Amino acid sequence: MICHRCWHEFEIHELLSVAESDNLQEDPILGAGRGLRFVASRFDRDGNAYDPTGALSQAFACPRCRLKIPRILIHARPIFVSLLGAPGSGKSFFLASATWSLREQAHQLPFACTDPDPVANALLHESEGLLFRPANPGALVTLKKTETGGSERYDETWFEGTPFSLPTPYVLTLSSHERTRPPITLVLYDNAGEHHLPSNARDSAQATGHLRRSAASIVLIDPIQHPELRKACSDADPQVAMANTLSGTPPRQELLVSQAAASIRKMRNLREEEAIDQPLIVAVGKADAWAGAHLADINEQSMFTRDDEGQLHIDHEALSSVSASVRAFLENHAPEITGTVDALCNNVLYLPVSATGTAPELSSDDERGMGFRAGDITPSWTMECLVAAIELSDPGCLFPEEQPVPPGEPGP
């Protein structure tokens, strides 16, 4: 099995148990307040380990990083999905929107999305609640900027005397309604955008180590941070006006792809001539600001189709058509992005996404900046983007009788 925190691969018998007894709440490496990690040698009839004081312990930890591993990872196959994007591109909005849509539309999909470890997903729940179950639908809401460190999203551990800060991923279970197939554990990483910048590559190696194991990656392109793409965006969006006032050089978003590809090559020990087969979804975000003028109404389009028996399928033609349209839009305004992606990756799909479906509004309170009117938030294509990433990495795992999703635009 693979640890979802440090990506170490190990055999199941190497798992450490975590003491839950009050007297053993100090691990010699992780420190006080963390239960002692130990190799269990005594078990009860149900296979639960006894700790050295004789108390039952039901939690597990990785033998390398000693951080807790949810029980579901022992039973269900994990699919790691990495999300990349420049700072401020809307990664946290995208994730909250995609996972909420998965939960909300479970009755229409052949699988349900649940939380195997609700405590570990607390931040995700907070974001989902803020955007989609607000106390006051008329209020302006926003998600705070993701920190590059700190105990909220990272846990510190020690490898051979050196401290390491490892990201806390979100873990979701996708299981078929009929329970006829084994469930899939979806592991999502929401890094701060700063971690993906080439200027931080050396310091962020631990935080972005998931690229080594990720089955698929989603690169979120922010059109408003790109000078040419911004011209194609609606001026009604206050983010456009704000970006026009900035004097600094905006981040070069094609370099995020180059940086990620370089990291994957290094971690997987690939030669330069070897293409990266890991599926890549290029998601062009904030589609509410640009798609209206450049694409057919994305809210009217769907990547799913229903057969006569009511069974849901992926509509390959619709998916390819949308991908071709988005690629053409990018090629017109940001050819360096499509050029870089084509040169580095074999298996690419271009999709439009809008995590909120609406533009933010300026708050009357200067200290609060911008926010989205909670009642107006209607995401589009975020769930589809996540589902496509999973299906591309493991065809048929969610829609069993499907043919593999064809790549949108293969590289040369």
Place this chain on the structure above:
Amino acid sequence: MIFELAHTSTPQGLEPGSTGYATVVRTSGMPNHIRRLLEGMSAYRADGTPPMAVCGIRKTRTAGHPITVASLITPYGTDHSGRANRLAWHLAYDEATARQHPPSSVVQWLVDRAEGWNGKNATTSAPELEQINTGETPPHQPDPVLEQAWIDALGNHAIEPHERWVGLPPGTNLVEIVLAILSTIPEECRHEASICSGIDGTARELETRLILVNEESKAHQRLSAGVGRDKVDLSETPPKAVTRPAPELESVRKDESLRNKRTVRETETGSRTRTRHDHLFEEKASKPSQEQDAEDHALINQTSAHEHPPEEQRSSTRNLLILAAVVALAAIGLFLLTTLMGDSP
């Protein structure tokens, strides 16, 4: 050794190509491990109404060396992307520097630096020591929410090797309270002061002997539910503050062998172990100094006797071992001789 670093969300950081959360002010020549430590300590969770500033002095280790970090992390309007921003300003220094400067002056220097920042990126020379007051500091006038007797008592808690926390009414200016408490720390204990307002999002283990929080904050809830830290109850009579350690106690602290034992050791796996002498220091504050002193010396002597037995005792043990070995060799030789003679025709 003294370094400063400021970290906030900016369109363009000090490092080429950096944007978003980035370092904007840094002392030139700062080692990478200290830069990473300070950047990692800049995370902030808005807490309380209005959100509290995290301000104080904490201790940790980096690259195997102890280090003191004075920090101020405060809400800082909105950034270029329209989202709530924060500004973190740190000063990292070694123990020698900590002994030179009054901790309240160090924190006040940080507050002034953060308030006076012009928003421009800068590489600075090492902060001028003269800029930080090295003399006795005038006592800060605390918020009237806390009487002077409690300020003195909390000053004592900030240098004691116990972890405590205290809840203060909402709206209390915690930065002012921290400054007032630090101004009571006596000169000989400057380097021991460790105090912080609020809990920031730092993942790293930091030594903070006294934490101040607002009673309606999330940090208050977390500390109330947690274990390992004692709560200071302000409704009680403030304990008599011992502003200076007894001279005898100070002499024990300066005992070189004891200091070596007291040092936290790091094993090769990074685990931290503590010696019996740490326990000795932890109990010290709760007992009358003379009685405690006597116990300290007795324990030191007892420990020394256990770890370094007298020469005579070691010598007699060695002689006994040699004698036992000679007898055993003689018995084996006799046995072999008897066996050989019995086998011969």
